[in-house]
Amino acid sequence: MNAIVTVVGEDKVGIIAAVCALLAENNVNILDLSQTILHGAFTMVMAVDVGGSSASIGELRTMLEDLGGKMGISIRIQREEIFDAMHRI
Amino acid sequence: MLNQKEILSTIEMIDQQHLDIRTITMGISLLSCCDPDPKRACEKIYEKITRYAENLVKTGEDIEREFGIPIVNKRISVTPMALVAGASETEDYVPFALAMDRAARTCGVNFIGGYSALVQKGMTVADERLIRSIPEALSRTELVCSSVNVGSTKAGINMDAVALMGRIIKDTAKATEAQDGLGCAKLVVFCNAVEDNPFMAGAFHGVGEAEKVINVGVSGPGVVHSALQAVKGRPFDVVAETVKKTAFRVTRMGQLVAQEASRRLDTPFGIVDLSLAPTPAVGDSVARILEEMGLEVCGTHGTTAALALLNDAVKKGGVMASSSVGGLSGAFIPVSEDEGMIAAAKAGTLCLDKLEAMTCVCSVGLDMIAVPGDTPAETISAIIADEAAIGMVNCKTTAVRLLPSPGKKVGDTVEMGGLLGSAPVMPVHPESSAAFIARGGRIPAPLHSLKN
Numbered sequence: 001m002n003a004i005v006t007v008v009g010e011d012k013v014g015i016i017a018a019v020c021a022l023l024a025e026n027n028v029n030i031l032d033l034s035q036t037i038l039h040g041a042f043t044m045v046m047a048v049d050v051g052g053s054s055a056s057i058g059e060l061r062t063m064l065e066d067l068g069g070k071m072g073i074s075i076r077i078q079r080e081e082i083f084d085a086m087h088r089i
Numbered sequence: 090m091l092n093q094k095e096i097l098s099t100i101e102m103i104d105q106q107h108l109d110i111r112t113i114t115m116g117i118s119l120l121s122c123c124d125p126d127p128k129r130a131c132e133k134i135y136e137k138i139t140r141y142a143e144n145l146v147k148t149g150e151d152i153e154r155e156f157g158i159p160i161v162n163k164r165i166s167v168t169p170m171a172l173v174a175g176a177s178e179t180e181d182y183v184p185f186a187l188a189m190d191r192a193a194r195t196c197g198v199n200f201i202g203g204y205s206a207l208v209q210k211g212m213t214v215a216d217e218r219l220i221r222s223i224p225e226a227l228s229r230t231e232l233v234c235s236s237v238n239v240g241s242t243k244a245g246i247n248m249d250a251v252a253l254m255g256r257i258i259k260d261t262a263k264a265t266e267a268q269d270g271l272g273c274a275k276l277v278v279f280c281n282a283v284e285d286n287p288f289m290a291g292a293f294h295g296v297g298e299a300e301k302v303i304n305v306g307v308s309g310p311g312v313v314h315s316a317l318q319a320v321k322g323r324p325f326d327v328v329a330e331t332v333k334k335t336a337f338r339v340t341r342m343g344q345l346v347a348q349e350a351s352r353r354l355d356t357p358f359g360i361v362d363l364s365l366a367p368t369p370a371v372g373d374s375v376a377r378i379l380e381e382m383g384l385e386v387c388g389t390h391g392t393t394a395a396l397a398l399l400n401d402a403v404k405k406g407g408v409m410a411s412s413s414v415g416g417l418s419g420a421f422i423p424v425s426e427d428e429g430m431i432a433a434a435k436a437g438t439l440c441l442d443k444l445e446a447m448t449c450v451c452s453v454g455l456d457m458i459a460v461p462g463d464t465p466a467e468t469i470s471a472i473i474a475d476e477a478a479i480g481m482v483n484c485k486t487t488a489v490r491l492l493p494s495p496g497k498k499v500g501d502t503v504e505m506g507g508l509l510g511s512a513p514v515m516p517v518h519p520e521s522s523a524a525f526i527a528r529g530g531r532i533p534a535p536l537h538s539l540k541n
Contacts, residue, residue, distance in 0.1 A: 004096055034093050045093045058154045076100075078157030080091070085345040086338045087095040 001051050002031065002080040005064065009073025011042035019075065022067055023048060026055045042073070047080070106311035107373040108339065109159040110346050111366045113149050114287035116294035116302040116359065117141050119168040119203075123176035130177045131188035138165060138192035138201075141301050141356075146197040148353045152346055160346065161308075161508075165193060166292035167203035175215025182219050186226035186233045193232040200275075202292035204235040207282070210244040210531070220250070223257050227272035228264035234290035240280035240477035242484045246532040251477065254278050255470030255526065262462070262493045269503050270494040274425075274457065277490045278473050280480030285360050285415045291453075291488060302359035303351045304416060307343035307407075308366045309335070311373045313399075317381045328382060329402045336363065336406030344411045362416030363407035364452055365399070367427035369510035375399075375420050376429025376439075387429055388439030396420060397450035417486055419452020425492070425505060425512035426457055434513045441472075441515050449479050454488035459503040459512035462495040469493065471522035474532075482535050 007019060016035065023030060023046075032047040050057055061077050068075035102108040122133035142165050149163040167189065174182045186204050193201035204226055206216040223235050237254055240246035258273055265272035277291045284295020287304035294302070316335045320327050343361045351358035367375045376387035379395040400419040408414050422444065424430045433439035441458065448454045454476050460469075473489045480487030494503045497514050504511045 004091070006096060006100055008100075036093070038097070043093075043097065045096050047091075058151065061154055061157075076157055079155050081345055082156045082158060082342060083091050083096055083099055085341040086099055087091060 001049070003048050003050050003057060003077050004080055004083060005046040005048055005075065005077045007044040007073060007075045008041055009068070009071070011037060012071070015042060015071065015073065016044065018067060018071065019044070019064070022063060026060060026063070027053045028060065102312050103158060105372070106309070106315045107368070107370060108309050108312050109161050110305060110343060111308040112162040112164050112287050112306040113145070113160055113346070113350050114164040114166055114292055114304045114306065115142050115145050115354070115356065116166045116285070116298055116304060118294055118298065118300050119173045120296070123173055125176065125178050127174070127177035127179040127184060130173065131184050134173070134185065134188045135192045138167065138189070139195045142196040142198065144354060148350055151353070152349050156346065158342060158346065162200070163198050164287070164289060164292065165196065165198050165201045166287070166294045167201065168296065169205040169207055169293050170203055171206035171213070171216045171219040172296065174219060175213060180218055182222040183226050183229060186222070186230050189233050190230035199232065200234050200289045201232050202234040202236065202289050203294060204233050205237060205293045207238045208247050208250045209238050209241040210247060212247070212250060220253060220257060223276060224260040224264040224272065227261055227275055234275045234292065236277045236279055236282065236291045236293060238279040238282040239473065240481050242281060242481050242538050243534055245534040246280065246474065246477045246481055248474065248532060249529045251470050251473050252526045252529060254473055255466035258469050258491060259466045259493060262495055266495045269497070269505070270462070270492055271505055273492045274490065274505055274509050277488050279486065279488045280477035281484070281486045283416060283486055286417055287362050288364065288366065288417065290490065298359070299357055301356050303347060303354060303356045304359040304362065305343050305347035305350070306362040306364060306366065306416065307339050308364070309339040310365050310367045310375050310378055312339060313365065314372070314374070314378045314381055317378060325398060329398055332399060332402035333406035336403045337410045340407035340410035358413070360413045360415030361411040363403055363414055363418040364416065365403055365420045367421065367423065368508055369426055369428050369431070371428050374427045374429035375422060376427050376433055380429065386436055386438040387433040388443050392443065393446050393450055396422070396447050400451055417452045421453055421456065422447055422451050423456035424458050425503070425510040426508060431511065431513065434515060441517060445475060445479070448476060448487055449483060453486060454480070456488065456490050457492065457509070457512060458490070459492040459494060459497065459514045460517050461499055461514055462493055462497045464493045464517050465521070465523065467521065467523040467526040468517055470526045472517070474526070478532070
């Protein structure tokens with residue numbers, strides 16, 4: 001099952017490393033990654049495969065939110081279907 | 090592959106433009122709960138609702154977490170209770186409302202609709218008993234919502250029921266006086282009520298519906314408002330296209346959530362209701378959409394035309410995005426639940442007569458409007474009759490949900506809190522309609538009801 005991870009916040013050292021480490025620890029495979037600075041904010045969008053992870057998407061969400069809280073940025077994970085529904089016919 | 094812009098636009102809609110699923114409503118048939126013993130009937134009602142809706146709230150929360158889309162309300166609608174209670178040998182129907190309330194609490198939902206009667210052509214003994222019990226039922230319960238259908242394009246308008254409902258609304262306000270007449274916020278009078286409406290206070294599970302069903306109501310005034318800000322000054326063709334595209338996206342999301350909830354709850358998917366439902370939060374207002382089209386304040390000349398365009402474009406955009414569209418589907422204009430409407434009413438620009446005109450083109454009717462506490466019952470009945478006539482002649486749903494808060498006068502504000510918001514008390518015409526309402530009887534159905 002694919003999901004989308006989005007990270008938005010103030011740019012600082014180690015954001016990508018921290019997010020990728022957490023995903024790797026939970027056996028989540030990164031399929032695609034794009035990162036940019038949008039209106040001055042660090043913005044990263046990742047497509048990931050959570051099929052091999054022992055953690056549920058709800059648990060991953062809690063872990064990512066906790067990490068975001070510690071780093072002062074917003075991190076979320078959502079199932080890909082919601083974006084497909086809104087942007088693809 | 091989705092691109093970054095698309096993904097971030099969805100996130101922005103959720104975070105900044107209040108995009109949400111307004112409600113997942115499970116409709117449950119209670120016809121199997123009929124019993125000559127009222128106590129036994131209430132036990133059956135409680136047992137059936139809590140069994141069918143046991144996982145409704147948890148499923149809604151799970152979907153919310155996994156998809157990252159807020160699902161604001163989880164609710165239940167049931168068979169119009171007059172049909173179920175009518176089988177019991179009792180004159181006291183309040184215990185049926187108490188059973189609904191208990192079941193709703195156990196399930197953890199925030200409202201249960203269906204303490205209802207359908208009396209467009211006439212009242213049965215059970216219908217009248219239920220209607221007369223509404224003030225007590227709503228004062229002794231917290232989560233129960235009540236509705237009464239007094240007219241239809243096919244049947245005409247039952248003016249005896251209209252007269253009765255004016256008094257019932259006043260009595261409900263009095264019975265819930267300690268809470269500023271809050272009971273009236275949970276009581277709606279319909280013409281052409283629909284059987285699959287997921288929104289409160291008017292939701293009930295129609296007799297033509299299945300055993301149980303999942304209906305979903307989407308929202309998104311903030312998203313439409315934001316999209317229109319990008320086409321300032323452009324012609325109305327562009328406005329309509331922009332609303333349609335936005336409604337399409339919002340509805341696709343609603344359809345996805347509806348299918349997912351239906352699958353997880355092993356309950357057939359019923360409909361997606363396309364309504365633009367506002368909240369009192371800033372940035373979630375239908376009035377502000379109308380003002381974005383070029384009106385200084387909602388309620389001024391041009392408001393009805395703007396609302397007509399909006400209501401139509403929402404439907405056209407949404408209808409292609411869902412396998413089954415139903416409910417009320419259009420733009421809601423509940424005054425107390427819309428930050429822009431509240432402001433326009435306080436400014437004196439939005440008045441009751443203009444709202445009545447707007448209900449000719451919106452999806453429901455005179456909704457969540459505070460009127461003076463000393464408004465005569467006959468005046469309330471006459472307002473209901475006007476609104477029912479608009480619905481009957483135009484083959485559309487209309488509704489009246491008035492708040493005649495005891496002791497409140499024009500210039501006061503009725504505070505209800507939460508999603509119900511606050512409403513400035515609007516003036517009504519002081520001239521009497523009493524002799525008109527005293528006639529009773531039935532206003533015949535219009536000629537165009539004879540379609541067969």
